[in-house]
Amino acid sequence: xxxxxxxxxxxxxxxxxxxxxxxxxxxxxxxxxxxxxxxxxxxxxxxxxxxxxxxxxxxxxxxxxxxxxxxxxxxxxxxxxxxxxxxxxxxxxxxxxxxxxxxxxx
Numbered sequence: 001x002x003x004x005x006x007x008x009x010x011x012x013x014x015x016x017x018x019x020x021x022x023x024x025x026x027x028x029x030x031x032x033x034x035x036x037x038x039x040x041x042x043x044x045x046x047x048x049x050x051x052x053x054x055x056x057x058x059x060x061x062x063x064x065x066x067x068x069x070x071x072x073x074x075x076x077x078x079x080x081x082x083x084x085x086x087x088x089x090x091x092x093x094x095x096x097x098x099x100x101x102x103x104x105x106x
Contacts, residue, residue, distance in 0.1 A: 001013070001014060001026075001042075001068060001076070002014070002015055002065050002066065002067060002068065003030070003034060003065070003066040003067075003068060004022075004024055004027075004063060004064070004065050004066075005032075005063060005064045005065075005066070006022070006024070006054075006056050006061060006062070006063040007056075007061060007062055007063070009029060010029070010030050010031070010032050011024050011027045011028060011029055011030060011054070012027070012028050012030055012034065012038065012039075012042050012068075013025060013026060013027035013028070013054070014026050014027075015065060020057050021055060021056050021057030021058060021061060022055070022056050022057075022061070022063060023053065023054070023055050023056075024052075024053065024054040024055075024056075025051075025053050026046060026051040026053075027051060027052045027053065027054045028041070028042050028045055028051055028052070034068055034069070034072050036075055039072060039075055039076060039079060040079065043079050043083055047083065
C-alpha cells in the first residue's frame with residue numbers, strides 16, 4: 001500500500017504502472033496525510049469489498065508516489081491482527097447475543 005497522488009487527489013492504493021497509464025487497485029481517496037482513522041476506514045472498506053480500482057491514462061496525468069510512514073506500517077500490522085481476530089469471533093459473538101435474546105423472551 002502506498003500514498004498515490006494523481007492530479008492533486010491522494011489515494012491509499014496499490015499502484016500498477018503500464019503503457020496505457022496507471023491503475024490504482026484497492027484504492028481509497030484520502031485527505032493527504034494518512035491517519036489511524038483512514039487506515040481503519042481502509043481496512044473496513046476492504047473487508048466489505050468497497051475499495052475501488054481507478055485507472056488513469058493519457059499524457060495529461062501527473063502523479064507522485066509516497067511510502068507510508070513507519071508508524072502507519074506498524075498500525076497496519078496491528079490492524080491485520082485485529083481483523084483476523086475479529087473474523088474468528090464475530091459470528092460466535094453474534095450467535096451468543098442472539099441466543100441470549102431468545103432465552104430472554106422465555
